[in-house]
Amino acid sequence: KAGVTQTPRYLIKTRGQQVTLSCSPISGHRSVSWYQQTPGQGLQFLFEYFSETQRNKGNFPGRFSGRQFSNSRSEMNVSTLELGDSALYLCASSLSGGDQETQYFGPGTRLLVL
Amino acid sequence: GQNIDQPTEMTATEGAIVQINCTYQTSGFNGLFWYQQHAGEAPTFLSYNVLDGLEEKGRFSSFLSRSKGYSYLLLKELQMKDSASYLCAVRDRLYAGNNRKLIWGLGTSLAVNP
Numbered sequence: 001k002a003g004v005t006q007t008p009r010y011l012i013k014t015r016g017q018q019v020t021l022s023c024s025p026i027s028g029h030r031s032v033s034w035y036q037q038t039p040g041q042g043l044q045f046l047f048e049y050f051s052e053t054q055r056n057k058g059n060f061p062g063r064f065s066g067r068q069f070s071n072s073r074s075e076m077n078v079s080t081l082e083l084g085d086s087a088l089y090l091c092a093s094s095l096s097g098g099d100q101e102t103q104y105f106g107p108g109t110r111l112l113v114l
Numbered sequence: 115g116q117n118i119d120q121p122t123e124m125t126a127t128e129g130a131i132v133q134i135n136c137t138y139q140t141s142g143f144n145g146l147f148w149y150q151q152h153a154g155e156a157p158t159f160l161s162y163n164v165l166d167g168l169e170e171k172g173r174f175s176s177f178l179s180r181s182k183g184y185s186y187l188l189l190k191e192l193q194m195k196d197s198a199s200y201l202c203a204v205r206d207r208l209y210a211g212n213n214r215k216l217i218w219g220l221g222t223s224l225a226v227n228p
Contacts, residue, residue, distance in 0.1 A: 004156075033215075035218075041220075042201075042218050042219065042220035042221060043157075043201065043203075043218035044218075045215040045216065045217075045218075048215070056215055058215060090156060090157070099144055099145055099205050100145060100162065100164065102147075102159045102162065103159070103216075104159070105149075105156035105157045105158070106156055107155065107156050108156055
């Protein structure tokens, strides 16, 4: 079974631009969570999607948004990029997002904002 | 509030045993995960504890004491490939159901020397 895939793997943008990142979960997984990882803050939860609905949201500004499609693929969008948005963006999938379920992570998208 | 503490860095010798500690404070504990993350790669699942005690899985074991808000990951017969960051993550019951998330530690960077 193929793992979680994310595209693109690397991205360079300038301040003020917007970016869209894509995540394809493991086949059969319906829960997709997004995280931002930086050296100083570690893994920070952005949001979780299940059945095309945002089920949970972290403490990020409204510039960060996401959506999920009927095939469980998910996208996240960051508008008006800031230098501080430079980070590794990880998505993780699980069957239904249950408390005891393991999350499987994709390789991440490394975003650099100049 | 919610807080997770792990040592920032640890060093050990190939063939030895190392214990990585994690202490946490949550409003309502509902499970603890350990993940391994090699540099530039996605986190991968190692273990899950929800009840007190030791869970053994090959060279890796994880221990939990809910009353003390404490867990450790024990790595035996260390190999060079075990050099990685080890992340502790806690599920908070306060966030169960429709408002759920994992709270992540900053990770412990383990260097295994020959």
